[in-house]
Amino acid sequence: xxxxxxxxxxxxxxxxxxxxxxxxxxxxxxxxxxxxxxxxxxxxxxxxxxxxxxxxxxxxxxxxxxxxxxxxxxxxxxxxxxxxxxxxxxxxxxxxxxxxxxxxxxxxxxxxxxxxxxxxxxxxxxxxxxxxxxxxxxxxxxxxxxxxxxxxxxxxxxxxxxxxxxxxxxxxxxxxxxxxxxxxxxxxxxxxxxxxxxxxxxxxxxxxxxxxxxxxxxxxxxxxxxxxxxxxxxxxxxxxxxxxxxxxxxxxxxxxxxxxxxxxxxxxxxxxxxxxxxxxxxxxxxxxxxxxxxxxxxxx
Amino acid sequence: xxxxxxxxxxxxxxxxxxxxxxxxxxxxxxxxxxxxxxxxxxxxxxxxxxxxxxxxxxxxxxxxxxxxxxxxxxxxxxxxxxxxxxxxxxxxxxxxxxxxxxxxxxxxxxxxxxxxxxxxxxxxxxxxxxxxxxxxxxxxxxxxxxxxxxxxxxxxxxxxxxxxxxxxxxxxxxxxxxxxxxxxxxxxxxxxxxxxxxxxxxxxxxxxxxxxxxxxxxxxxxxxxxxxxxxxxxxxxxxxxxxxxxxxxxxxxxxxxxxxxxxxxxxxxxxxxxxxxxxxxxxxxxxxxxxxxxxxxxxxxx
Numbered sequence: 048x049x050x051x052x053x054x055x056x057x058x059x060x061x062x063x064x065x066x067x068x069x070x071x072x073x074x075x076x077x078x079x080x081x082x083x084x085x086x087x088x089x090x091x092x093x094x095x096x097x098x099x100x101x102x103x104x105x106x107x108x109x110x111x112x113x114x115x116x117x118x119x120x121x122x123x124x125x126x127x128x129x130x131x132x133x134x135x136x137x138x139x140x141x142x143x144x145x146x147x148x149x150x151x152x153x154x155x156x157x158x159x160x161x162x163x164x165x166x167x168x169x170x171x172x173x174x175x176x177x178x179x180x181x182x183x184x185x186x187x188x189x190x191x192x193x194x195x196x197x198x199x200x201x202x203x204x205x206x207x208x209x210x211x212x213x214x215x216x217x218x219x220x221x222x223x224x225x226x227x228x229x230x231x232x233x234x235x236x237x238x239x240x241x242x243x244x245x246x247x248x249x250x251x252x253x254x255x256x257x258x259x260x261x262x263x264x265x266x267x268x269x270x271x272x273x274x275x276x277x278x279x280x281x282x283x284x285x286x287x288x289x290x291x292x293x294x295x296x297x298x299x300x301x302x303x304x305x306x307x308x309x310x311x312x313x314x315x316x317x318x319x320x321x322x323x324x325x326x327x328x329x330x331x332x333x334x335x336x337x338x339x340x341x342x343x344x345x346x347x
Numbered sequence: 348x349x350x351x352x353x354x355x356x357x358x359x360x361x362x363x364x365x366x367x368x369x370x371x372x373x374x375x376x377x378x379x380x381x382x383x384x385x386x387x388x389x390x391x392x393x394x395x396x397x398x399x400x401x402x403x404x405x406x407x408x409x410x411x412x413x414x415x416x417x418x419x420x421x422x423x424x425x426x427x428x429x430x431x432x433x434x435x436x437x438x439x440x441x442x443x444x445x446x447x448x449x450x451x452x453x454x455x456x457x458x459x460x461x462x463x464x465x466x467x468x469x470x471x472x473x474x475x476x477x478x479x480x481x482x483x484x485x486x487x488x489x490x491x492x493x494x495x496x497x498x499x500x501x502x503x504x505x506x507x508x509x510x511x512x513x514x515x516x517x518x519x520x521x522x523x524x525x526x527x528x529x530x531x532x533x534x535x536x537x538x539x540x541x542x543x544x545x546x547x548x549x550x551x552x553x554x555x556x557x558x559x560x561x562x563x564x565x566x567x568x569x570x571x572x573x574x575x576x577x578x579x580x581x582x583x584x585x586x587x588x589x590x591x592x593x594x595x596x597x598x599x600x601x602x603x604x605x606x607x608x609x610x611x612x613x614x615x616x617x618x619x620x621x622x623x624x625x626x627x628x629x630x631x632x633x634x635x636x637x638x639x640x641x642x643x644x645x646x647x648x649x
Contacts, residue, residue: 048413056416059441185574203410204437316412 048317056316060203066210067202067308067322070266071278073217075304076224077259078283079296080235088169089154089256090263090279095176096150097264098272100143102183108139140212144264150176151260155252202312202322205269216265220258231255232293274323278304281330288337291346303333372508374500375421375447377432378405379624380487381457381496383633385425387522388501392511393423398435401625404600406572408434418442421453423503425496428456429463429484446507455503457496461486464553488622489554490530490637494523529634533641534559540648546587546615548597548606551622555640564592567605575605584612594647598622618647 057064081090111132118129135141150172154165224231233241234251242248266275286299311326318325372393376382382397389395396417399408405427415438418424424439424447426432439448446453463482486492501519505512537559544564545556550571556563565586569579586592587609595617597606606617620640621627630636 048416052413052416055419056412059415059419059443060412063441201410203412203415203441204434206437312412316416319411319413321409321411 048319053313053316057312060312062207062210063202063205064309064312066205066213066269067312067326068305069210069213069217070202070270070275071282071304071308072301073220073262074266074275074278075282075300076221076297077262078279078281078304079286079293079300080231080255081259081279082283082287084235086165086169087280088166088173089259091276092154092169092173092176093147093151093260093263094267094272094276094279095173095180097143097147097260097267099176099180099183100146100264101139101268102180103146104139104142106183107142111135140264140268143268144261147260147264148257151256152253155249155256202270202308209269213265213269216261220262223254223258227251227254271323274326277327277330281327281334282307285330285334285337288334288341303330307333372422372504373417373420374423374425374504375417376425377408377427377435378403379626380493380622380633380636381425381427381500383624384493384497384522385423385500387633388497388515388518389504390514390518392508392514393504398438399623401621401623401630402600403623404598405431405623406434408432410434410438414438415441418447419444421447422507423447423453423455423500425455425457425500425503427484427487428458429461429481429486430479431484452506453503455499457499458484458486459499460495461492464557465550483550483553485551485622486554488552489558490526490533490634491558492554493633494526497522525634529637530558533637536641536645537561540645542591542593542648544590544592545594545596545644546583546592546609548595548601551598552596564590567595567597567609575609577608580605580609581612584609587613587615593649594618594644596620596644596647599626616647616649618643620644 078090081087115129115133118125118132120126121129154168154172156165156168230241230246230251231254233244234246234248235255238248238252241251263275263279266278270278282300282303283296285303286296290296290299307326307329310329312322314320314325314329315322372389374382374385374389374393374395376385376395376397378399379397379401382395385393385395398414398417399405403409418438419442421442421444424444426435445451448454449456458481463486465483467480467482487496497519501515504515508515540561543560544562545552546565546567547563548567550563550566550568552563555561565583567575567580567583569575592613593615595606595610595615597603597617597619599619599621600623603617603619606619609615610617620643621630621636622640624630624633624636626636627639629639
């Protein structure tokens with residue numbers, strides 16, 4: 048592999064690379080909240096739920112397509128419903144998104160009584176989603192490999208339409224976070240104080256978890272389950288080792304996610320590997336380097 | 348500051364020279380069996396590389412960034428077709444290389460001219476499993492269809508490099524003769540099998556079984572692409588025991604778990620065989636791959 052090959056590959060697969068960077072940026076941004084609030088396993092659980100949603104979509108797709116086809120041949124307003132349903136089942140993302148947002152609403156509920164209540168809910172959601180994924184995959188008419196391929200994700204095979212979909216969704220999430228930055232931040236880190244100051248804590252919690260669910264679902268269908276979980280944890284954990292201010296933490300986390308995507312792609316090209324494993328390797332190397340740096344120069 | 352920049356420019360220039368020096372025809376194939384067939388036809392007039400590795404499942408190959416670069420530089424792209432290698436479509440599209448796109452001079456669908464088996468009749472429902480509407484795509488497991496693939500590749504090479512026509516034609520004829528000699532050898536080896544029924548893992552063997560007069564007694568996968576269940580394995584094992592079927596035929600890239608379980612329940616022997624060139628140390632070429640398959644099949648049949 049020569050230097051020209053590397054430049055050519057970056058040029059030819061610019062769409063895939065941009066999709067990877069978009070997924071990295073969105074997950075790395077939300078990752079700062081996830082890591083600081085110590086809800087890393089919410090990310091894992093929602094990622095698993097999104098995966099189960101994709102498997103479920105493959106399982107029920109033929110059934111829903113049959114219903115949509117029947118509705119399209121009935122008089123009245125039902126053909127429109129049929130056409131909408133037909134469009135919906137064509138993309139497994141729709142089912143995945145719905146299931147993940149519902150799971151996020153469940154996890155967003157504040158802990159009742161014992162401090163471990165949310166922890167237990169996260170664990171149970173993760174386990175239930177893992178078990179259901181296996182059941183759906185084994186029963187899926189699309190076959191084990193087709194579903195696994197989607198869960199593994201691969202930015203090399205991203206299409207132009209996928210990139211547009213990702214950019215639109217992530218832009219909406221970014222706008223929501225920009226508009227309600229103060230509220231989400233306050234409610235995330237000091238819910239009691241926020242409540243005494245009149246913030247509707249429950250509502251802002253639900254909003255944060257809903258945006259997390261949307262980002263995870265969309266990113267997983269293009270970048271894969273493991274890569275998305277890595278983007279949620281590594282860049283934020285690394286950024287929080289390097290900087291103290293929240294604004295700086297968000298910026299460094301997003302930058303690290305994007306740089307790791309490009310570096311991981313180049314390593315994948317040189318070592319002739321799929322893109323996810325080298326990207327996670329680079330994220331891990333960043334975290335180790337930041338840890339060594341902080342060990343040698345501790346924060347005062 | 349100047350030195351690293353100069354080094355970078357020198358490296359770029361060197362790599363450009365290297366790529367110019369190797370300006371022979373470049374053939375990219377989807378799998379290693381097609382790569383070997385292409386090598387037999389193209390000889391030293393082309394370099395040949397496969398996108399898939401020998402151990403990959405040809406239905407699902409994980410895309411790597413290097414594949415796009417290879418396709419962007421290819422003069423000829425040879426695929427199995429019939430829906431088996433759809434994973435290559437996005438890569439082909441990304442490569443931006445017009446001459447290897449469908450309809451281009453260097454595009455070869457090696458199934459062209461094939462009399463397909465197992466073409467599904469009626470409406471295909473996804474609940475029927477991973478079915479291919481154009482028929483069974485595993486035609487390269489019939490050595491005679493390897494000659495068909497070689498012919499299609501030779502035609503593309505002649506389109507791209509007309510001056511090489513006599514060379515490609517003569518190598519194609521020689522390859523065909525080697526395969527025909529192999530067919531005689533393999534047919535003779537299989538003639539003495541005590542039971543002509545076999546149970547494959549996946550419905551990959553239709554062309555192979557038809558070529559050598561063997562029968563598919565049942566299939567370990569209940570539907571294409573769907574993993575077997577213990578109940579299905581148990582029922583199949585009972586039927587195999589009653590009929591005295593002795594061979595479970597399985598591609599070497601698959602897990603040994605289910606074939607071993609089935610064989611253990613009915614006293615049969617699993618034959619794990621390479622279905623791509625290089626998938627086994629003995630399968631160094633398309634012809635050597637069939638030598639290995641036949642040897643293991645005969646060995647399993649006892």
